[in-house]
Amino acid sequence: MSTNSIDSLLHEDRHFPPSADFAANSVASASLYTDAKADRLAFWADRAREYVHWHKPFTEVLDWSNAPFAKWFADGELNVAYNCLDRHVEAGIGDRVAIHWEGENGDAVSLTYAQLTAEVKRAANAIAALGIGKGDRVAIYMPVVPEAVIAMLAVARLGAVHSVVFGGFSAESLRSRIDDAEAKLVITADGGWRKGKVFPLKSAVDAALANGTSTVSSVLVVKRGGNDVEWVDGRDLWWHDAVEAAEPEHVAQAFEAENPLFILYTSGTTGKPKGILHTSGGYLTQVAFTHKNVFDLHPETDVFWCTADVGWITGHSYVVYGPLANGATQLLYEGTPDTPHPGRWWELIEKYKVSIFYTAPTAIRSFMKLGRQIPQGFDLSSLRLLGSVGEPINPEAWIWYREVIGANVAPIVDTWWQTETGAIMISALPGLTTLKPGAAQTPIPGIRIDILGEDGTRVDPPQGGLLVVSEPWPSMLRGIWGDPDRYVDTYWSKFSKPEEGVYKYFAGDGAHVDTDGDIVLLGRVDDVMNVSGHRLSTQEIESALVSHHMVAEAAVVGAADEQTGQAVVAFVILKANQTDAQTADEASTMLRSHVASAIGAIARPRQIFIVAELPKTRSGKIMRRLLQDVAEGRPIGDTTTLADASVMQIIGDKLK
Ligand code: WT7
Secondary structure (H helix, E strand, O other): OOOOOHHHHHOOOOOEOOOHHHHHHOOOOOHHHHHHHHOHHHHHHHHHHHHOOOOEOOOOOEEOOOOOOOEEOOOOEEOHHHHHOHHHHHOOOOOOEEEEEEOOOOOEEEEEHHHHHHHHHHHHHHHHOOOOOOOOEEEEEOOOOHHHHHHHHHHHHOOOEEEEOOOOEOHHHHHHHHHHHOOOEEEEEOEEEEOOEEEEOHHHHHHHOOOOOOOOOEEEEEOOOOOOOOOOOOOEEEHHHHHHHOOOOOOOOOEEOOOEEEEEEEOOOOOOOEEEEEEOHHHHHHHHHHHHHHOOOOOOOOEEEEOOOOOOHHHHHHHHHHHHHOOOEEEEEOOOOOOOOOOHHHHHHHHHOOOEEEEOHHHHHHHHHHOOHHHHOOOOOOOOEEEEEOOOOOHHHHHHHHHHHOOOOOOEEEEEOOOOOOOOOEOOOOOOOOEOOOOOEOEOOOOOEEEEOOOOOEOOOOOEEEEEEOOOOOOOOOEEOOOHHHHHHHHHOOOOEHHHOEOOEEEEEEEEEOOOOOEEEEEEOOOEEEEOOEEEEHHHHHHHHHOOOOEEEEEEEEEEEOOOEEEEEEEEEEOOOOOOOOOHHHHHHHHHHHHHHHOEHHHOOOEEEEOOOOOEEOOOOEOHHHHHHHHOOOOOOOOOOEOOOHHHHHHHHHHO
């Protein structure tokens, strides 16, 4: 368990009630809680009718007869892209800006709802012309440019399924995701801008498809970086050629509520990333509802900015589907926060008058380190609500965020959720909740959360336990692509009692309820690390390390890191006969880049220790807990269960 410690949070007594002004105009009202409590399913059915346009209305709410495989609003029909686009134009707000996009290099464009709708219609025709239709999978490997959003919506419009792969992932990671989903089309760009340079994407797609055995028959390439690309005739097509040649009109067809919308891969406790499957009607209902109420969205006046890349779930739910379903105006930014200068984000907030800002604790901590004078050099007075996501936010960072970015008045919503949950599950509702630093606080209306002990009974506050979701929810994952057994095993086996009809979703997080009754998240309890709000599996990185010919054995731990929450630290035993590296330093440098090219730069270990042995139990299990002590510079804990107790002594001595 990482960032938060139970002790410090038990004594958190700073409370921030909503101002009278904020409360008077807030979107969320207390009746949401009472309605949801009175009849949970009726509450969600009402939200589905309020936030979604149904081509064919549903009559069933939840079908849980095949639990834990859920169906929500199953006999209803909708088109997700129509909900995000056409209906706003038809409602007369076509002239409202949907997206203000700014590239890292200063390129900028604003698209109204009418323009975005027109672009998506053409793109849908172009993609359909490549043989893509309902149920087909399309991989999207893009920088954060409007075409990434357009591509996602165009695929959704056709009833096809997108699988967005974060542009920072390697060719190898892209290939495994393409193969697992059996994608027919890849949409990419020549390259994108990052830290003042163009990074290539098309070449990674070429490498991923190099041996010619993949299921991909076409590659659509957006021109963005202007870098040179190689071309495979008959397979590769420029996006602008295909889209310009396409017909402008496209009528959105209705698909059933459970039609798959996207697959998004995320790390689990075992080596292979899981393809998390989300479907249409329930997902859209919960992302739109939470986007509106958690962020207090007033679509006529607010400018929303979620800094996530579209390659992560946060980008799916709170850049693409939530904001666009709600007719919001938002900012989309391609680059990193520090390019070309460390005040870039604050400059953008000033320029676009951003009023709602949603980012990750790791970013906030890096701004804290740079000092308050940087944000104070810009006019941030448009900001009226701040959000946090991805990992526990430590109270110091929370207070700094409120004081320095939020002028001591903006409410902060600390939102807990996961790729699997699809939408926010635990968060304050601004205007209603009295806020407390470091706590996600309350399940959103209609969501039931419990904190259980290992034996499955509820723990008494303020004891810590494991977080479960005790009732199915509309935006829940519908499965792991191609692996129903893994879905049941991973999430539904620990606490469910199928013979009694009891199903509880195990999230993999530790949490406790404090003396005010607020939920405080304590970090992952499994072998999943959280590095800068991104999920990485220790085993996936270990597999990447042992795939290198000079490595005999490897163990990876997530070590507490002031900046990134956790950092990847690896312990590696080299093969006795390896001759590639002359020194431990050299080996460590080579292996760090090997991991980055195998998985992606986010997985590059902060440190690799070359060791002679790893601490193992008598049954051969690596004791990561002890390695974590070393990685975090603590005295080494209890070694009595080690097969050879001297191993830790040797590792410890060597590292001194
Ligand atoms: C894991 C999910 C969905 C957002 C992006 C990450 C951690 C997320 C919080 C929060 C404490 C948080 C959990 C969770 N997490 N938000 N507000 N407080 N922890 O999505 O990659 O699927 O990771 O991120 O450990 O299980 P993800």
